Amino acid sequence: MSVREEFDDWAADGRDKGMEERHWHTAKHVLARMPVEDGDTVLDLGCGSGYAGRAVRDTKGAGRVYGLDGSPEMARNARGYTDDSNVSYLVGDFDHLPFADDSIDHVFTMEAFYYANDPHETLREVRRILRPGGTFFCAVNYYEENVHSHAWQDSISVEMTRWSREEYRDAFHEAGLYVAEQDNVPDRETEIPAEDAFPTDNWETREAMVERYREFGTLLTVGVAP
Amino acid sequence: MSVREEFDDWAADGRDKGMEERHWHTAKHVLARMPVEDGDTVLDLGCGSGYAGRAVRDTKGAGRVYGLDGSPEMARNARGYTDDSNVSYLVGDFDHLPFADDSIDHVFTMEAFYYANDPHETLREVRRILRPGGTFFCAVNYYEENVHSHAWQDSISVEMTRWSREEYRDAFHEAGLYVAEQDNVPDRETEIPAEDAFPTDNWETREAMVERYREFGTLLTVGVAP
Amino acid sequence: MKKSLMDIICCPLDKQELELDARQEEDEEVIFGTLTCTECGEEYPIEDGIPNLLPPDMREA
Amino acid sequence: MKKSLMDIICCPLDKQELELDARQEEDEEVIFGTLTCTECGEEYPIEDGIPNLLPPDMREA
Ligand SMILES: Nc1ncnc2c1ncn2[C@@H]1O[C@H](CSCC[C@H](N)C(=O)O)[C@@H](O)[C@H]1O
Ligand SMILES: Nc1ncnc2c1ncn2[C@@H]1O[C@H](CSCC[C@H](N)C(=O)O)[C@@H](O)[C@H]1O
Numbered sequence: 001m002s003v004r005e006e007f008d009d010w011a012a013d014g015r016d017k018g019m020e021e022r023h024w025h026t027a028k029h030v031l032a033r034m035p036v037e038d039g040d041t042v043l044d045l046g047c048g049s050g051y052a053g054r055a056v057r058d059t060k061g062a063g064r065v066y067g068l069d070g071s072p073e074m075a076r077n078a079r080g081y082t083d084d085s086n087v088s089y090l091v092g093d094f095d096h097l098p099f100a101d102d103s104i105d106h107v108f109t110m111e112a113f114y115y116a117n118d119p120h121e122t123l124r125e126v127r128r129i130l131r132p133g134g135t136f137f138c139a140v141n142y143y144e145e146n147v148h149s150h151a152w153q154d155s156i157s158v159e160m161t162r163w164s165r166e167e168y169r170d171a172f173h174e175a176g177l178y179v180a181e182q183d184n185v186p187d188r189e190t191e192i193p194a195e196d197a198f199p200t201d202n203w204e205t206r207e208a209m210v211e212r213y214r215e216f217g218t219l220l221t222v223g224v225a226p
Numbered sequence: 227m228s229v230r231e232e233f234d235d236w237a238a239d240g241r242d243k244g245m246e247e248r249h250w251h252t253a254k255h256v257l258a259r260m261p262v263e264d265g266d267t268v269l270d271l272g273c274g275s276g277y278a279g280r281a282v283r284d285t286k287g288a289g290r291v292y293g294l295d296g297s298p299e300m301a302r303n304a305r306g307y308t309d310d311s312n313v314s315y316l317v318g319d320f321d322h323l324p325f326a327d328d329s330i331d332h333v334f335t336m337e338a339f340y341y342a343n344d345p346h347e348t349l350r351e352v353r354r355i356l357r358p359g360g361t362f363f364c365a366v367n368y369y370e371e372n373v374h375s376h377a378w379q380d381s382i383s384v385e386m387t388r389w390s391r392e393e394y395r396d397a398f399h400e401a402g403l404y405v406a407e408q409d410n411v412p413d414r415e416t417e418i419p420a421e422d423a424f425p426t427d428n429w430e431t432r433e434a435m436v437e438r439y440r441e442f443g444t445l446l447t448v449g450v451a452p
Numbered sequence: 453m454k455k456s457l458m459d460i461i462c463c464p465l466d467k468q469e470l471e472l473d474a475r476q477e478e479d480e481e482v483i484f485g486t487l488t489c490t491e492c493g494e495e496y497p498i499e500d501g502i503p504n505l506l507p508p509d510m511r512e513a
Numbered sequence: 514m515k516k517s518l519m520d521i522i523c524c525p526l527d528k529q530e531l532e533l534d535a536r537q538e539e540d541e542e543v544i545f546g547t548l549t550c551t552e553c554g555e556e557y558p559i560e561d562g563i564p565n566l567l568p569p570d571m572r573e574a
Contacts, residue, residue: 002510033407035395041460064456070510075502085480088457091504096464098505103460132452133404169261178359179261180406180450224406224450226358228571267521290517296571301563311541314518317565322525324566329521 001157003093003115007071016049016077019111024051025189026218027110030139031055033222039063040105043129045094045122046070046112050078053087056108066104068092070115094122099129106130110139110218114161123175123223130225136177138168139185143219148212168221177223186217227383229319229341233297242275242303245337249367250277251415252444253336256365257281259448265289266331269355271320271348272296272338276304279313282334294318296341320348325355332356336365336444340387349401349449356451362403364394364447365411372445374438394447403449412443453482453503463489463496464505470496514543514564524550524557525566531557 010016031052036042038061044052047067056062067089069075075089092098094116107126116122126136142149144164153160163171169179190213195206203209236242257278262268264287270278273293282288293315295301301315318324320342333352342348352362368375370390379386389397395405416439421432429435458472468491476484487496487503497504504511519533529552537545548557548564558565565572 004506004510033409035405035408037395066457070506072499072502072504076500079500079502085454088454089502090453090457090461091502091506092464093506093510096505096507098461098464098503100460100462100467133450135404135406169263178450180361180448181259182261183259222406222448224359224404226452230567230571292518296567298560298563298565302561305561305563311515314515315563316514316518316522317563317567318525319567319571322566322568324522324525324564326521326523326528 003070003158004072006157007069008073011071011073011077016074020049020051022190023048023110025187026141026185027052027139028055029185030110030137030218030220031059031108033220034060034106034108034135034137036060036062036106041103042066042106042108043068043099043104045107045109045126046115047078047089048074048110048112050075050081050087050089052108052110053078054082054084057084057087062086064088066090068097070094093117094119095125097125097129101128102131104129104131105134107134107136108139109137111141113138114140114142114163115158116161117159119161119163120171120175123171123177126223127176127225132225134225135180136172136223136225138221138223139218141218143168146212146216146219148208148216165219165221168219172221172223177225180222180224181220182222183220184215184217185220186215187213229296229384230298232383233295234299237297237299237303242300246275246277248416249274249336251413252367252411253278253365254281255411256336256363256444256446257285257334259446260286260332260334260361260363262286262288262332267329268292268332268334269294269325269330271333271335271352272341273304273315274300274336274338276301276307276313276315278334278336279304280308280310283310283313288312290314292316294323296320319343320345321351323351323355327354328357330355330357331360333360333362334365335363337367339364340366340368340389341384342387343385345387345389346397346401349397349403352449353402353451358451360451361406362398362449362451364449365444367444369394369445372438372442374434374442391445391447394445398447398449403451406448406450407446408448409446410441410443411446412441413439453485453498453501454480455482457503461487461503461505463492463494464507465489465494466492468492474498514546514559514562515541516543518564522548522564522566524553524555525568526550526555527553529553535559 053065279291474485531548535546
């Protein structure tokens, strides 16, 4: 199935909002770190419900914010959630970014990057559209060290790339991006039941659930364009 | 008083270790974010007891680590705390860094930068010694937004620079460093007594203490050399 | 789609400039229309205010 | 001070190369000695294994 087919379905049955709620636990900490200056242009890759762009406008004084998604239904939903005329949504593909060279100050992406058909090409595209000194905040929950995420591929038809921390750094370097930081951003909000509730439907042990959320959380890699 | 006189006293009466213990609460999270690759050379500016350099060697596979401090007694103590021959300490001044151009991969500094005689010159020096793509992790508890830190100057003879978050970003830009991120790293470990213990010797209200540690914590600004 | 977007968007294939043909507008926004690449001639639709800049072969895939 | 440090240290004043005069060594480390700038001639002491590269006017200030 294509990205469009898979995620149009998600958007249609409200999973855009479900993801927003869950991802916000860590995404807000990632967004808080972005060095957005007044008037900067920010792009959200794989924006889903588009919450990140709206948050950056509300809290950071960003000038214009664009959310790009491969699913027309996601973009349509996202557009419907805001009246801010400086937030716009587009349909497009990660490996074929429809932006001019050096036209963007900061790129953000949450739980979307690894769906790229060719993530190396996506990184080259990101580097191309960023102005020198522009940043790329790349946040993923699906990655090699997070063993609790490995099974996710089974329930998603789009092929996912599972890199390790080091593979992320290496790929950024290969694409010509400097790596400025790498971090695990813990999710401290997902509720973890008391010991006697385990095993639950989703978790064998409490330790596993603690590791997944409080320790591994979201892997953030920050790149800077030369 | 000079940096040497002020901080030689601190080193002599054990305040190097006291600071290490308190600063570790947030410094470890800052260090965890540094994208140190195997064999990289890391410099700790105003190293005090030198704990940061030792941690980077132990956890990150850094090749060589240097701690620089303006106080000979601090450097002497720091040297005494390790047998690792790849960790070295030097006496030197922030505004006159004794390192060749492009010779360092990452610079770290915790609660020390604002003692620089001319912090703008320090930033230019940091930029000079960093190789292209090298990072500067600058962590401070003393800054404009942290109103709870403003009185600290009263008890320290060395003149301190109190910049705001924005002044840090602006100064980095002025010195030719890209700003890759800015964040408040909370201190979740300093114990905060229950409501009925307030006022304490140091804190009027519990809210103030919570704000100081859990919210403001340590201001981190990350720069990248072009 | 706000017209200011024209400043920074380009053809996803060859990164050349696009030309806007607005067929329906509302308060400074283009609701329906077409973006055409000034170089390769490829056309991209704007529907319900959202430009679809997927490469043509992904649009219906 | 390990001799490998010579690869990257320089005179804090003019950033020129330093020359090492080791007076006491122990297991690859210089314990006492002097670093002299090959350009301006300024001298920097190594004491108890630690090079003091403060600008001379800050050394005793
Ligand atoms: N190759 C591609 N190009 C553009 N968008 C893509 C894509 N692959 C996946 N996506 C989009 O990426 C999103 C991943 S879901 C994450 C949505 C949002 N960032 C959040 O945090 O909740 C989906 O909306 C999907 O349509
Ligand atoms: N201009 C300057 N040049 C070099 N070192 C300086 C300096 N001004 C202050 N320092 C050093 O900076 C240190 C600040 S105290 C912080 C020490 C350590 N980083 C920690 O986190 O605990 C002191 O050791 C002091 O001697």
